[in-house]
Amino acid sequence: MTISTIGRRIRLGLIGGGPGSIIGETHRIAARVDGHYDIVAGALSSDPERARQAALNLGIEHERAYPSWQQMIEEEVARPDRIDVVAVMTPNDSHHAICMMALDKGFHVICDKPLANDLAQAREIAARVEATNAEFCVTYCYSGFPMVRQARDMVRAGELGEIRQVHLQYVQSYLAAHDLPAGWRTESGRAGRSLVLMDIGTHAFHLGAYVTGLDVTRVCADVGSAIPGRTIDDYVSALLRYENGARGSLWVTNAAAGSEHGLSFRIHGDKGGLEWHQEEPNRLIHRRHDGFEQIITRRLGPTMSEGAQRSTRIAIGHPEGYLEAFANLYTEFAERVAGRISEGERDDRPTLFPGVSDGVKGLAFVDASVKSMAAGAWQDVERA
Incomplete structure (x- = not known):
């Protein structure tokens, strides 16, 4: 990976992700990997004392170890060394309020997925991003894997031809x-x-859209529980229809005894197919309709696509994984924010990291899937 010089380090403020949070430590590691961020402020818990102590334990100065996220945003605005970016890693039902306030106060935002608790909230955040002209990242972290980006580039280069099937698990x-x-x-x-759907379904949905560049337009979903008597949804299987007419399927569950992580895609066009499994993230299988199977490995060099080269750090092929993929999003966001700070204008070129529109599309998919289950019929997916 080519780590660019961005002029100065980005000042980062953390909201949530305190003691006991797995995703909080993941965000912090991702921010540190390439050395673009200084974590200078934090409100890491809904409990004021725990929030302060957790921030102090990270080495944050006492005056910037805040008891609440509201106080952090309000007080940081007035500082001459104010934070540049707010990173949100709280429960889903608080994302909307935090993102809206951070955007209103002029901060750029990194928000853990899902973007919000429902589609209406997601659209409000997207409208506020547009109004404030802010940079925004939703951490659909699997889009940061080099072999996912290799697949994306191969699809866009036409190596699979016209996409006909997309299967996600x-x-x-x-x-x-x-x-x-x-x-x-x-x-x-x-x-x-x-x-x-909110916890892991949106990840699988986004992976299919990210690699193919296609939106899902219709869904027929079975949403419920695989555990008798349970009222919380832990299972979804869905038939998908993509904007170009391609058909697809999605099987997502966190109640399959014996499974570990199990995120994968199989994408087929009229020239061949691609297959990737996150449990073996450095291998991508390419099957040509009229040729041999090819195993593409994550090994920095001219045979890798531009997106894959940009996203890998070790030339000789040592394994890279989840934390590095997450760090790719943080680094690309830092580069984008640094450009805004130095140039003062928004860069309208497409980003490799997922943005606010990706977050809205995820919530639109959840909304359509739940409606489909209730109606027992196909449901249109609203456009972002």
């Missing part, structure tokens, strides 16, 4: 036990209209 065992684990995800309303 994300199969975990996190909720396979009858007793639900404690935490906000299993509290009514906090995770959104469907736990499984």
Whole structure:
């Protein structure tokens, strides 16, 4: 990966992700990997004392270890060394309020997925991003894997031809036990209209759209639980129809006993297909309709696509994985924000990292899937 010189380090303020949060530590590692960020402020918990102590434990100065996210945003605005970016890693039901306030106060935002708790909130955030002209990233982190970007570039170069089928899976065992684990995800309303769709379903949905460049226009979904008597959604299977007429499927569950992570795609055009499994992230399988199977590995060199080369760090092929993929999004966002700081104008060129429109599309898919289940019929997916 070519790590650019961006002029100065980006000042980062953290909201959420405190003690006990897996995703919080992931965000912090991602911010540090390429050395573009200084974590200078934080409100890491909804409990004021825990929020302060967690920030102090990270080495944040006492005056910038805030008891609440509201106080952090208000006080940072007035500082001459104010933060540049707010990173949001709180439960889903708080994303809307935090993002809206951060945008109104002039900050750029990195928000953990899903963008909001429902489609209406997601659209409000997108409208505010447009009005404030801010930079915004939604951390659909699997789009940062080099072999995912290799696949994306190959599709765009026409190596698969016209896309005809897209099949997506994300199969975990996190909720396979009858007793639900404690935490906000299993509290009514906090995770959104469907736990499984909001938690991991939007990841699988985004992966298909990211690689193919195609939007899903219609969905027929079976959403519910694979555990008898459970009222929280832990299973979805869906038939998909893409904007070019391609057909697809999505199978997502976090209640498949014995599974580990199980995120994968198989994409087929009229010239061949691509297959990728996140449990073996450095291998991409390319099958040509009229040729041999090819295994493409993550190895920096001229045979890799531009997107894949940009996203890999180690030339001789040592394994890279989840944390590096997450870091790719943070680094690309830092470059974008640094350009805004130095140039003062927004760069309208497409980004490799997912933006606010990707977040809106994810919530539109969730909305259509839930409606499809209720109606027992195909449902149109609203456009972002």
